[in-house]
Amino acid sequence: MNKDNEEPMRGLFITGTDTGVGKTMVTAAIAAALRADGCQAGVWKPVQSGAGLGSGETDAERLLQLTGIKEQPDTVAPYTFEAPLAPMLAARLAGVTLTLQELIAAGKPLIERYDALLIEGAGGVAVPLNDDALIVDLIAELQIPALIVARSGLGTINHTILTAAFLSQHRIPILGVILNDCDDQDIQNDPSVVTNAELIEQYSGLPVLGRFPFLPAEVHTDLFIHTARKSIQLAPIKKALKIVPR
Numbered sequence: 001m002n003k004d005n006e007e008p009m010r011g012l013f014i015t016g017t018d019t020g021v022g023k024t025m026v027t028a029a030i031a032a033a034l035r036a037d038g039c040q041a042g043v044w045k046p047v048q049s050g051a052g053l054g055s056g057e058t059d060a061e062r063l064l065q066l067t068g069i070k071e072q073p074d075t076v077a078p079y080t081f082e083a084p085l086a087p088m089l090a091a092r093l094a095g096v097t098l099t100l101q102e103l104i105a106a107g108k109p110l111i112e113r114y115d116a117l118l119i120e121g122a123g124g125v126a127v128p129l130n131d132d133a134l135i136v137d138l139i140a141e142l143q144i145p146a147l148i149v150a151r152s153g154l155g156t157i158n159h160t161i162l163t164a165a166f167l168s169q170h171r172i173p174i175l176g177v178i179l180n181d182c183d184d185q186d187i188q189n190d191p192s193v194v195t196n197a198e199l200i201e202q203y204s205g206l207p208v209l210g211r212f213p214f215l216p217a218e219v220h221t222d223l224f225i226h227t228a229r230k231s232i233q234l235a236p237i238k239k240a241l242k243i244v245p246r
């Protein structure tokens with residue numbers, strides 16, 4: 001995927017071990033921190049399902065609200081389907097067949113407008129987009145590296161290693177893993193959280209680039225940026241996005 005057929009696109013695909021693991025939170029946190037550091041970073045959600053634009057509940061609207069980026073939600077998420085189903089099924093209910101080419105073409109305005117894009121997937125890597133393609137095929141077509149968001153708690157070693165293996169099978173470079181504290185109560189009662197990061201590094205060979213803490217629902221932008229800087233290693237992300245350090 002080229003910006004002008006010469007320069008490779010500067011993007012990072014934020015995938016996850018499952019739906020609901022915190023991809024939107026982590027995507028927004030990285031974008032907000034990069035923007036606070038002076039980079040013109042944008043967000044893109046190629047396809048979303050489960051709510052309609054205008055509800056305030058779609059990922060595109062949450063990404064814009066959390067980052068403060070001024071953009072139209074339907075530009076950030078050109079394909080939105082209301083049914084609470086995987087994109088392929090939600091699209092089919094709306095009479096639409098998704099193609100990789102059309103999904104990517106719809107992101108062109110964002111690719112052209114921003115220095116770097118944080119692209120949020122839908123669910124995990126093996127989520128169907130159409131009869132022939134999964135999310136992993138979209139990442140491969142974009143020719144950008146992936147970052148895996150995973151739960152901090154019990155079960156995450158298995159899910160993360162499986163996700164990494166599937167990405168590697170499709171020759172997608174993986175920048176690393178970010179663990180996310182999706183649920184405060186669960187995390188506090190889970191003794192696995194203290195060893196999960198090092199075991200993921202040991203068995204997958206991937207770096208864990210941070211553990212994002214549980215935040216209150218209405219988090220102030222300053223605290224959001226501060227939390228991102230404190231909990232996520234931004235240097236390897238900037239390097240992958242070819243953002244020159246200031």
Ligand SMILES: Nc1ncnc2c1ncn2[C@@H]1O[C@H](COP(=O)(O)OP(=O)(O)OP(=O)(O)O)[C@@H](O)[C@H]1O
Pocket residue numbers: 016018019020021022023024025026059121122123180181182183212213214215216217
């Ligand atoms: N670090 C966190 N602190 C507080 N709440 C969180 C955190 N991470 C996730 N959540 C909450 O958990 C829910 C799921 O998170 P999120 O929507 O980011 O997951 P997702 O992986 O983007 O899901 P989807 O597959 O639907 O895109 C949301 O309600 C979100 O606000």
Ligand SMILES: [Mg+2]
Pocket residue numbers: 022023024025059120
């Ligand atoms: Mg999301």
